[in-house]
Amino acid sequence: MPMYQNGEMDPGVxxxxxxxxxxxxxxxxxxxxxxxxxKTVTTPDADLDLTVSSSLSSQSFSSTSFTGATDLDAxxxxxxxxxxxxxxxxxxxxxxxSLLVLCSLLCQRxxxxxxxHVHSSVTNVPSQLLSCLGPRHADSYARQMFQLGFTLIWKxxxxxxxxxxxxxxxxxxxxxxxxxxxxxxxxxYPSDPALATLVDSWVDVAFFQLAEGSAKxxxxxxxxxxxxxxxSPWLAGQEFSLADITCYCxxxxxxxxxxxxxxxxxxxxxxxxxxxxxxxxLLLR
Numbered sequence: 001m002p003m004y005q006n007g008e009m010d011p012g013v014x015x016x017x018x019x020x021x022x023x024x025x026x027x028x029x030x031x032x033x034x035x036x037x038x039k040t041v042t043t044p045d046a047d048l049d050l051t052v053s054s055s056l057s058s059q060s061f062s063s064t065s066f067t068g069a070t071d072l073d074a075x076x077x078x079x080x081x082x083x084x085x086x087x088x089x090x091x092x093x094x095x096x097x098s099l100l101v102l103c104s105l106l107c108q109r110x111x112x113x114x115x116x117h118v119h120s121s122v123t124n125v126p127s128q129l130l131s132c133l134g135p136r137h138a139d140s141y142a143r144q145m146f147q148l149g150f151t152l153i154w155k156x157x158x159x160x161x162x163x164x165x166x167x168x169x170x171x172x173x174x175x176x177x178x179x180x181x182x183x184x185x186x187x188x189y190p191s192d193p194a195l196a197t198l199v200d201s202w203v204d205v206a207f208f209q210l211a212e213g214s215a216k217x218x219x220x221x222x223x224x225x226x227x228x229x230x231x232s233p234w235l236a237g238q239e240f241s242l243a244d245i246t247c248y249c250x251x252x253x254x255x256x257x258x259x260x261x262x263x264x265x266x267x268x269x270x271x272x273x274x275x276x277x278x279x280x281x282l283l284l285r
Contacts, residue, residue, distance in 0.1 A: 083144070083146055083148075084147070084164070085148075085149030085150075085164070086150050086151065086162065086163075087151045088152050088153065088160065088161070088162045088178065089119075089153045089160065089161040090154060090160050091122075091154075091156060091160070092125045092126070092129050094160075095132070095283055096178070097249040097279075097280045097284075098246045098249040098250075099152075099160075099179060099182065101245050101277060102179060102245065103150050104279065105276060106148065106182065106185060109186060110148050110185075111145065111148070112147070112150050113146040113148070113149045113150070115133070115150070116130055116132065116133050116154070117151065117152070117153045118154050119156070122154055122155060128282060129283070130154075132279060133152060148185075159173050159174060160173065162177075162178040174207070176206070176207040179245070179246055198236050199235075202235050202243035202247055203242060205221055205247070206243075206247045206249070206250040207246065207250065209221050210250035211250045218256055222261060222264060225260075226261040226262070227263075233267070234267075234270075235267075240274065244267075245276075248271045251268065252268075252277075252280055253284065
């Protein structure tokens with residue numbers, strides 16, 4: 001049978017191509033679904049007992065604009081039809097507050113399927129942690145609708161771990177390192193080396209001195225924060241950055257927010273006015 005008749009493609013060939021395209025689309029959907037099942041069944045780090053919630057977040061946070069744009073394919077690899085899932089193992093005794101804030105920001109930028117699970121190694125997870133990523137989304141079964149997966153597993157781990165492309169990626173450990181990874185999905189790090197170093201420095205201060213330091217170290221950090229915030233509205237200058245997210249969460253988690261000096265108090269209120277930190281305050285009640 002000729003493919004062309006009078007210079008036009010044969011209608012039968014057109015129908016065959018359309019059917020082939022539809023078959024390929026369904027195969028991609030099936031691949032995404034199978035990959036999701038493989039993660040929960042065969043991956044040791046995702047040994048799940050309970051699927052608690054999943055959502056395409058639609059919280060009414062105020063929009064935060066970051067300088068520059070991130071190409072997901074450049075950071076995470078080409079999208080081949082399967083959901084690109086970020087899987088985080090975290091201990092419920094030390095909730096990763098900064099990562100929950102970053103997840104809410106990712107939900108503003110992308111279509112994110114966020115899910116909370118509980119591993120058999122932990123019991124009695126507080127209800128607010130079970131619902132920390134919002135209610136189950138009606139379309140959570142249709143993984144191909146989403147650009148990113150954000151899977152949080154409450155598990156008895158000594159240090160927070162993150163995997164992406166679970167089968168072939170070594171885990172990233174520590175909340176600070178995972179926060180850096182997630183923030184790069186929102187905006188590129190500053191191109192100015194000095195500014196990028198300043199942001200990294202504040203992130204390290206947040207987790208190593210505010211979160212884990214002694215009372216004396218924390219007091220020193222609060223004074224440093226106060227001095228920096230006297231010169232600019234945000235910790236890295238004129239723009240809200242990862243430095244503000246991590247330091248805000250660690251100041252609140254340290255219990256020193258109420259006794260912080262004046263510039264820090266003003267900055268805390270500015271962070272809260274953005275609308276991204278309501279969950280942090282809720283979890284710390």
